[in-house]
Amino acid sequence: MTKRTGSIGDTLTLLSLRGWAFIVFAFIFAPIVSMAAFSFNADRFPSLPWAGFSLTWYEQVFADPMIRRGLVNSLLVALAVAPLSTAIGFLAAYVDHRFQFVGKRLYMALASLPPTVPVVIMGVAMLTFQGRIGLSGTLFGIIAAHVVISAPFAMVLIRMRLAELGPDIEAAAWNLGAGPWATLREVVIPFCAPAILASIFITAAVSFDEFMIAWFISGQNETLPVRVLALLQGQVSPRINAIGTLVFTTSMLLVILAQALAFRSKAGRR
């Protein structure tokens, strides 16, 4: 693009655009920065100036048996949700990539729509249904619900990778006498490995952070985000910041791992 040299008006526009963007980014990131900063603040009441560095709130978080139980539940749920939703998402993506059949649009709609339903509605639907079949209040109930909303993310991630698999490669494997299962095992899954790993991390992060559905159905088996909601209903507590920072660090690690894997796979293709 030909850059016309510095009309004053354009410089001013650019400056005000940057100024506005700065304000919007400050609005988005101030709560996150404040969360991390006040989690290390010695003072109970979050105000400036900062009262000094302290790990008190982290100690309190780990000393609280209910928070510890919430953390364990969240980890157990995420550990189950990640491989399950990735497997289900992979298979749905492979169906989309491989087969043509009547009703495929419906099939794919069912496989991709769950995240578009507001979580508060999902929560009530899951509660009434799971309550009826005796699943609400169990960890498996939470896992089942989280797989529903996470599998579509895995499906999309893996579907993008499958789109890069040329149509000839599977055909070549079949011509060489490999059955469909062998082709899937020896060709398709290795090719999708980076996307599969990435979606294991992403779905774990989605599940680990989900609070609304779990709030409705977890009953006595609270997950960590549900515990946070309970703390929010009480009074000011910097423990919320400490938990938030811990969850944030965990999720970001998972996302960065996923990103690194996706990136490596792109570089590897060249």
Next chain:
Amino acid sequence: MMSQKHASYRADKRRFAVLIGAPSLIWQLVFFLLPLLFLVMMTFWSVRNFRLQPDFTLANWTMILNAGFFRSAYLYTFSISMITAAIAAVAAFPVAYLISFRLSPAAQRMLMGLLVIPFFTSLPVRIYSMQIFFSPSGLINSALIGVGLSPITVLNTPVGALVGYLTLTMPLVILLQIFALNGVDRQLVEAAHNLRCGKFRTVISIIIPSARVGLVISFAMAFVFAFGDYISPQFLGGSNPPTLSILMADQVKSGNHWPRASVVAMTMIFTLMAMMGLLLKFAYGRSGR
């Protein structure tokens, strides 16, 4: 012999397809579609002596649809979601434009990476931070008093809820708008510039029309997210006035009246479907110029 082998090969292939296709179908049927269908059925059930009973009554529908508290909650939820979507779309556009058209690819990648971070940061904790910022003796009011202005009351008002809705929707709206703007044909923009069309006029008459579908989708998503959110109106709006999501949660958590909560859920689903349909029609409708 040969045809028999062929037939068994085809049966193998079919079994393969069924086994591959089944898990997603079964899981989403059982744990997604069935609960939603059950929710529809639930709207016709009754509650007697605090116990849920299978029934076929329209009582829940008439009760909720005629209730003053439902109507005002519906109007409030709908209007504040529209306001959220409008503010988010307008506030995000200059940012998306800057990132898509005026920054280097490296800066663009970095800022888009930053915008993903909020999705993996607990919303309740971010809302808690906002509570602290806007509390009567919080940072915002201290700053206002510091420069000689009078303090403002944001918590437990609709403006508080709006702050929460924007916290929730802004990152998504900016990202969607960047995607929309990145899809605009750069040669068209350059041609407009070469024809001495000013930067501002190019935005109005070239960029916005060509990115219309994506821009409308960003508005629609902001509406959908705000309409269903429970955290912002509860913890920043102080459920004052209550939204549909708060009505639902209350009916379930304290009222223990699941059928009525299901009716509220149905009205939300209908509204969202109608809005999406209308907005998508608007987005695609006039494209055949």
